[in-house]
Amino acid sequence: MTALALIGAPGSGKSTVGPLLAARLGVPFVDVDAVIESRQGREIRDIFADDGEPAFRVLERDVTLELLAGDGVVSLGGGAPLTPEIADALAAVPTVWLQVDARNAVKRIGLDEGRPLLAGGGVRATLIKLLNARTPVYRRLADIEIDTNGREPDALADAVLAALEER
Numbered sequence: 001m002t003a004l005a006l007i008g009a010p011g012s013g014k015s016t017v018g019p020l021l022a023a024r025l026g027v028p029f030v031d032v033d034a035v036i037e038s039r040q041g042r043e044i045r046d047i048f049a050d051d052g053e054p055a056f057r058v059l060e061r062d063v064t065l066e067l068l069a070g071d072g073v074v075s076l077g078g079g080a081p082l083t084p085e086i087a088d089a090l091a092a093v094p095t096v097w098l099q100v101d102a103r104n105a106v107k108r109i110g111l112d113e114g115r116p117l118l119a120g121g122g123v124r125a126t127l128i129k130l131l132n133a134r135t136p137v138y139r140r141l142a143d144i145e146i147d148t149n150g151r152e153p154d155a156l157a158d159a160v161l162a163a164l165e166e167r
């Protein structure tokens with residue numbers, strides 16, 4: 001098999017549904033954010049704070065391209081599909097977009113301003129802006145779109161599996 005990519009906004013459930021899907025498929029699971037943190041030995045919020053977002057995006061690009069060239073389910077960072085090289089790589093692998101409305105994303109992640117891009121200005125307003133800008137990108141890159149609103153992670157993993165079998 002090749003990689004299978006999960007994309008979507010913060011709170012869409014990429015890190016939650018990814019392992020459930022990988023278990024059903026009997027393939028490895030990797031989370032790009034987690035790999036970056038373990039290789040860097042620091043949290044993403046600290047990479048943003050210490051080095052700035054552009055430096056984070058370079059790290060993210062390199063790790064994402066490496067993992068997409070491997071096998072198994074790969075959960076990307078929420079902003080990764082906006083990097084052109086990553087968008088190009090996504091065109092070569094099955095890509096699943098976990099769609100979430102701003103209201104549900106806020107409910108799921110709480111009012112956690114610890115997430116670097118959601119700091120300041122209020123989580124809800126920032127997420128709405130971010131979703132407006134990113135939704136067309138997610139939609140364009142997705143082979144499969146899964147509506148996650150009001151659905152449990154296990155049911156979503158089953159839905160992705162069914163959609164993959166239908167292709």
Ligand SMILES: Nc1ncnc2c1ncn2[C@@H]1O[C@H](COP(=O)(O)OP(=O)(O)OP(=O)(O)O)[C@@H](O)[C@H]1O
Nearest residue numbers: 009010011012013014015016078108109151152153
């Ligand atoms: N379908 C769901 N229904 C309810 N809660 C969910 C669902 N999916 C995920 N969650 C919860 O929402 C929170 C965010 O989920 P998760 O970390 O998987 O999102 P993510 O897409 O990986 O976000 P990020 O881009 O920030 O890494 C977690 O607390 C998780 O338990």
Ligand SMILES: O=C(O)C1=C[C@@H](O)[C@@H](O)[C@H](O)C1
Nearest residue numbers: 010033044077078079116117
């Ligand atoms: O939405 C984003 O741009 C981000 C989402 C997270 O997955 C992390 O990759 C980082 O916090 C940036």
Ligand SMILES: [Mg+2]
Nearest residue numbers: 014015033075
């Ligand atoms: Mg995640």
